[in-house]
Amino acid sequence: MVPFSQAAYFICLFATVSCGCRTQLYPNVFFRGGDVTAMYTPSARHCQVMCTFHPRCLLFSFLPASSPNGTDKRFGCFLKDSVTGALPRVPWTGAISGHSLKQCGHRISACHRDIYEGIDMRGVNFNVSKVESVEECQKRCTNSIHCKFFTYARQTFHDAEYRNNCLLKHSPTGTPTSIKVIENVASGFSLKSCALSEIGCHMNMFQHTAFSDVDVARVITPDAFVCRTICTYHPNCLFFTFYTNDWNIESERNVCLLKTSKSGTPSPPAPQENTVSGYSLLTCKRTLPEPCHSKVYAGVDFEGEELSVSLVKGASGCQETCTKMVRCQFFTYSLLPEDCQGDKCKCSLRLSLDGSPTRITYGMQASSGYSLRLCRSGDSSVCTTKSNVRIMGGTNSSWGEWPWQVSLHVKLPAQSHVCGGSIIGGRWVLTAAHCFDGLTFLDIWRIYAGILDLSEITVETPFSRIEEIIIHQNYSTTENTNDIALIKLEVPLNYTEFQKPICLPSEDDTNTIYTNCWITGWGYTKERGEIQNILKKTNIPLVPNEECQKRYREYKITKQMICAGYKEGGKDACKGDSGGPLVCKHNGIWHLVGITSWGDGCGRRDQPGVYTKVAEYVDWILEKTQKRDGQSLMKSTA
Numbered sequence: 161m162v163p164f165s166q167a168a169y170f171i172c173l174f175a176t177v178s179c180g181c182r183t184q185l186y187p188n189v190f191f192r193g194g195d196v197t198a199m200y201t202p203s204a205r206h207c208q209v210m211c212t213f214h215p216r217c218l219l220f221s222f223l224p225a226s227s228p229n230g231t232d233k234r235f236g237c238f239l240k241d242s243v244t245g246a247l248p249r250v251p252w253t254g255a256i257s258g259h260s261l262k263q264c265g266h267r268i269s270a271c272h273r274d275i276y277e278g279i280d281m282r283g284v285n286f287n288v289s290k291v292e293s294v295e296e297c298q299k300r301c302t303n304s305i306h307c308k309f310f311t312y313a314r315q316t317f318h319d320a321e322y323r324n325n326c327l328l329k330h331s332p333t334g335t336p337t338s339i340k341v342i343e344n345v346a347s348g349f350s351l352k353s354c355a356l357s358e359i360g361c362h363m364n365m366f367q368h369t370a371f372s373d374v375d376v377a378r379v380i381t382p383d384a385f386v387c388r389t390i391c392t393y394h395p396n397c398l399f400f401t402f403y404t405n406d407w408n409i410e411s412e413r414n415v416c417l418l419k420t421s422k423s424g425t426p427s428p429p430a431p432q433e434n435t436v437s438g439y440s441l442l443t444c445k446r447t448l449p450e451p452c453h454s455k456v457y458a459g460v461d462f463e464g465e466e467l468s469v470s471l472v473k474g475a476s477g478c479q480e481t482c483t484k485m486v487r488c489q490f491f492t493y494s495l496l497p498e499d500c501q502g503d504k505c506k507c508s509l510r511l512s513l514d515g516s517p518t519r520i521t522y523g524m525q526a527s528s529g530y531s532l533r534l535c536r537s538g539d540s541s542v543c544t545t546k547s548n549v550r551i552m553g554g555t556n557s558s559w560g561e562w563p564w565q566v567s568l569h570v571k572l573p574a575q576s577h578v579c580g581g582s583i584i585g586g587r588w589v590l591t592a593a594h595c596f597d598g599l600t601f602l603d604i605w606r607i608y609a610g611i612l613d614l615s616e617i618t619v620e621t622p623f624s625r626i627e628e629i630i631i632h633q634n635y636s637t638t639e640n641t642n643d644i645a646l647i648k649l650e651v652p653l654n655y656t657e658f659q660k661p662i663c664l665p666s667e668d669d670t671n672t673i674y675t676n677c678w679i680t681g682w683g684y685t686k687e688r689g690e691i692q693n694i695l696k697k698t699n700i701p702l703v704p705n706e707e708c709q710k711r712y713r714e715y716k717i718t719k720q721m722i723c724a725g726y727k728e729g730g731k732d733a734c735k736g737d738s739g740g741p742l743v744c745k746h747n748g749i750w751h752l753v754g755i756t757s758w759g760d761g762c763g764r765r766d767q768p769g770v771y772t773k774v775a776e777y778v779d780w781i782l783e784k785t786q787k788r789d790g791q792s793l794m795k796s797t798a
């Protein structure tokens with residue numbers, strides 16, 4: 161029999177991005193039943209975000225303005241749950257349905273930038289001002305602590321008195337209380353969840369301090385950190401107070417009180433033993449915490465409704481099982497002798513109405529924790545490659561430092577290293593399209609993973625063969641555009657400390673400012689050099705595209721490219737590095753930001769290297785890999 165983890169491995173061939181992740185939208189379809197809650201949203205995409213962040217929602221149906229049914233249903237966003245993950249589909253003209261993006265790692269974001277023309281999103285109007293543009297109105301909303309969404313009356317608005325009015329709004333749920341079609345107005349949401357607020361945030365937490373003020377919600381959490389993350393993603397929480405397990409009233413232990421106030425700040429706090437207080441991080445600049453909780457808590461039981469029970473090896477295995485089962489919100493792994501068989505013990509997957517345990521009990525022979533389904537990095541065993549940054553200066557890499565790096569060899573009949581590449585899934589390697597110029601015959605390729613020193617490769621060294629090469633349809637050799645290719649391996653790689661995938665950035669990362677970036681490869685270290693034996697690494701700054709364009713007057717630097725290099729030259733990618741990774745560490749996780757593509761010479765002064773910008777191709781990568789994983793899934797079950 162195939163053990164569970166093994167079976168899951170074969171089903172989730174591309175676990176970092178697609179296992180359980182379903183991004184399709186279904187036009188003219190409405191899901192019947194399974195209703196959890198309903199609200200008004202301006203679009204199906206926004207409805208999908210609401211579904212993703214709702215603890216129970218797996219499916220949604222949205223009725224746009226054109227929907228023929230009653231006016232009260234227009235702009236209706238219906239969030240749904242289903243034990244099987246599916247619901248009956250009813251044909252409904254104009255309706256749009258789809259799945260939550262839970263488990264979609266790279267796509268999980270509460271950030272919603274769209275501006276909607278011709279609709280008025282209603283709520284509590286708490287501030288009116290005159291501004292020149294809808295963007296300025298959105299910025300005001302982003303920088304106003306209570307603002308959730310806004311409506312702007314354009315210059316062409318029929319009533320002259322209201323023209324250029326910027327109305328800042330809030331509501332109990334953070335979504336509009338209704339939506340009306342009105343000409344010459346535009347509406348949108350605060351960009352706080354895009355980490356664009358300039359308000360700034362308080363990261364400090366205060367021991368033995370309790371805030372009074374209004375409670376907007378109450379949840380059970382194991383510690384103040386989980387309480388803070390929940391506050392950050394709650395529509396109306398500005399600050400919180402957490403009552404620890406030592407609090408004297410038993411029924412209030414582990415209670416996390418989410419709070420707000422009219423002024424936006426708490427009233428003077430009171431000293432209070434066994435409490436911890438702090439603030440929402442939603443107004444932080446540049447970066448927000450992930451909407452998930454990864455810590456495993458020893459000695460505690462998270463109580464809730466039981467979803468399923470299985471025997472699993474280790475608490476982290478139980479967490480992985482919970483993460484893969486999309487309805488699982490949290491788990492308890494029992495270590496009681498009667499709950500164990502050999503090295504496996506009882507793993508209980510659980511859920512509740514609000515996504516938090518209904519009770520936390522201490523002193524148990526058990527460990528508990530949460531599903532990682534909303535972690536951007538997804539499954540912790542796969543791409544949260546948090547390898548340590550080593551000492552700078554040295555250029556030789558060490559074992560396991562860049563475990564996603566592969567070496568692409570061609571045997572014709574002599575064998576040599578041609579390009580680099582990056583592992584992004586069990587069967588998938590991402591590289592540059594130009595590596596295959598004139599070399600599209602599959603049998604000549606040999607892919608080496610988990611290799612540091614090329615000179616150690618012998619006839620016995622195992623390698624992977626290529627099943628399929630997918631070159632971007634619009635790759636152009638003359639313009640160096642769309643220089644990206646996917647390699648599908650014949651046999652999936654087994655992940656180890658020395659060969660495992662790197663996270664893809666998300667589409668929302670196209671504007672992320674990366675500060676800690678590295679390139680790696682076995683390429684030349686000087687223009688007329690030779691292939692290096694030991695994998696080399698270089699810490700390199702990114703160069704803004706406008707700057708890069710000035711250095712390459714004869715070429716067009718498109719927004720699908722990203723440049724990197726030092727002004728004084730000297731550090732760059734060179735021949736043999738092509739196809740290899742430009743990686744940046746962001747929020748503790750390595751992301752594949754670029755693919756080494758081209759440059760004028762190597763490390764020349766004022767000539768940065770040009771890389772294919774991976775964030776621009778995430779949808780392409782998903783489309784290609786999902787389509788084909790589906791096929792291989794069918795093959796492996798046949």
Ligand SMILES: *[C@@H]1O[C@H](CO)[C@@H](O)[C@H](O)[C@H]1NC(C)=O
Pocket residue numbers: 228229230251252253
């Ligand atoms: C909405 O309209 C569709 C026809 O497009 C109809 O089939 C459906 O029953 C209506 N639903 C409700 C709730 O009125």
Ligand SMILES: *[C@@H]1O[C@H](CO)[C@@H](O)[C@H](O)[C@H]1NC(C)=O
Pocket residue numbers: 286287288289300304
């Ligand atoms: C509305 O917000 C602006 C800042 O965006 C502030 O200067 C103004 O005082 C506020 N008006 C009211 C009535 O609160």
Ligand SMILES: *[C@@H]1O[C@H](CO)[C@@H](O)[C@H](O)[C@H]1NC(C)=O
Pocket residue numbers: 554555556694
């Ligand atoms: C890198 O490794 C090579 C081969 O082992 C060695 O000759 C060289 O001295 C090393 N360079 C550094 C900077 O450690």
Ligand SMILES: *[C@@H]1O[C@H](CO)[C@@H](O)[C@H](O)[C@H]1NC(C)=O
Pocket residue numbers: 633634780
């Ligand atoms: C390729 O280019 C064509 C024409 O510019 C465009 O319509 C198409 O969407 C592009 N394909 C991809 C996958 O980008």
Ligand SMILES: *[C@@H]1O[C@H](CO)[C@@H](O)[C@H](O)[C@H]1NC(C)=O
Pocket residue numbers: 651652653654
């Ligand atoms: C991966 O591991 C399995 C089980 O140990 C083994 O049968 C398989 O050959 C391995 N795959 C590769 C590519 O090494």
